[in-house]
Amino acid sequence: MSTIFAQASAAGKAGVAVVRISGPKAFSAASQLCGSLPAPRQAALRRLRSAPGEVLDEALVLCFSEKASFTGEETVEFQTHGSVAVVNALLAELGTVDGLRLAEPGEFTRRALANGRLDLAQVEGLADLIASETEAQRQQALRLFSGGLGDLAAHWRERLIRASALLTVTIDFADEEVPVDVSPEVLELIAEVQTAMQAQVDGFGAAERIRTGYEVAIVGPPNVGKSTLLNALAGRDAAITSEIAGTTRDVIEVRMELAGLPVTLLDTAGLRETDDTIEKIGVARALERAKAADLRVFLIESNSKPELDPAPDDIVIASKADLSGDKFGAVSGKTGAGVAQLVEQIGAKLSSKTAKAGLATRARHKEAMERCLVSLAEASNRVALGPEFTDIASEELRISLEALNMLIGRVDIENVLDEVFSSFCLGK
Known part of the structure; x- marks a missing residue:
């Protein structure tokens, strides 16, 4: 060495x-x-x-x-x-x-x-901790770096090894009468791991978003004040504003922190029918990004309706509060009226999405757990079918343990390691 x-x-x-x-x-x-x-x-x-x-x-x-x-x-x-x-x-x-x-x-x-000082999940947590920009990212990365996912995996592994050992006893003494039916305990151990692991898979989306960031699209018709609102939220002139409809032709992105979460604000082209070829492309991109965003803020004129059907979590708010005189139900990027309340509302919506975030933050984590769950389901089914299927159930448990070992890097995963360490700096 x-x-x-x-x-x-x-x-x-x-x-x-x-x-x-x-x-x-x-x-x-x-x-x-x-x-x-x-x-x-x-x-x-x-x-x-x-x-x-x-x-x-x-x-x-x-x-x-x-x-x-x-x-x-x-x-x-x-x-x-x-x-x-x-x-x-x-x-x-x-x-x-x-x-x-x-x-x-x-x-x-x-x-x-x-040298066994870190497992692979901790290494990924360290990379995330170095790259963290917001408080939520720091806290999530620290949980991973501190061994949270590794501790979970160790507990799951202990339970599955116990289940596997019970099945092995049954196989080894197949010609003799085993005094106790082990299948209830085996099924209970498998079910315990399945429930906990499925919760981590279900929380992957929110955890990944904390790591990579949420997208919030500002959507509305031309000249409704989207770019002005974006500039007010960003605290700088990130987008060109004018009274000419259709000024914004492409999606403008601004990275910022809201409620401790990483957020990319999207200023989209005004939604309307147009004969302008370039503007048509801008509208199409606006629709595409708006549909893919985690949250949409629909800016509308007073007493009008959004051009798209808002999702239940989307925010619909009237614009140009400085002109309408509506100080409570509208927002003005120009004067700042209602902006603080809108930021608070966006933060609350996004924070609710993170409530179920798990420790699994990368696609690799999710894929390893999903492979494990498939094998556990098959093992459980085989155990329930009776003693003649015990050897198959035991093999499925072995496969599930292999997937679990992949999660924390206990098996040969050189291609994964190369990908993980490519993001590290020279002195780390």
Whole structure:
């Protein structure tokens, strides 16, 4: 196993930069730069020197023993001054040390996985935590990184292994009289796992939306104030506004945070019949994106109806409160009247959608659990048919356990690992 190094903090000028070394030669390599090393998990100030003796910087040095570090290997961290020149000089010096090489993106975390410090779901949670932009994303990623899904999988695995063991006893003693009928307990164990796992599958949609973001489309006829409202919600001039109908031809997207949730607001072309070829394309795109959005805000003129049939959760609100004088049931992007109430209403609608969010946040999680559920259903059916089908039920349980192992990365999934770690930065 080679020893790797990389800058673990963000690139660029900063107050402090962190350079990490991990692997079997981490301690010996670090001692070449700073002399004596502090005791594990105790920080000490050291001068870092190049091989010829030139001082590179003064740094705080932290050492972590094998099996007691993030990667599970000997690890040393240098907390240096955050100068680009200092970091580059230190990295260049480490590159000259025999047996060291620059880490690949995500390689520190990949070693943590290989050494049993993290399971695959925790690795994905760490990636989500690094990428989180909103409070809801942070909380969800932290639950995953803290091992929430892995703990669930471990509990399910324990129950299924128990069920499998009971069936194995029945098979092994097929020629003898087994004193107890194990099928009721086996069916109960399978049903327990099915119920809990199905709840996670059902909550996948909401959990995925927290991770990737919700889409809210502002829909209405031309010149009703959609772009003005978008600008008011975004707090900047994201869309061109004018009194000329049909100004917005394409879907304009603005990413923001509402009620702690990641939201993309969509300003769509005004819905109307038109002979303008370009505007027709814009209207078609508006309809397509509006139908696919998680929530639609229909802006209408006073005493008129929406062009499309709103879904039960959609919001219908009159526009141009500054002209109509309606201070309670309308909104004005121009004056800001009713905007705060609309934001609160959108946040409440989206928050209700997240109430059933599970720990499964990626399509891979859902697919693994769905495969497991298919096998569990078949196993349950076979157990119910009688002892002559016990061997088939046992095989279905084995398949379900294999799918469960895929969920947390206990089996060979190199293609999945490559996809997961492709999103990591160099020093993580």
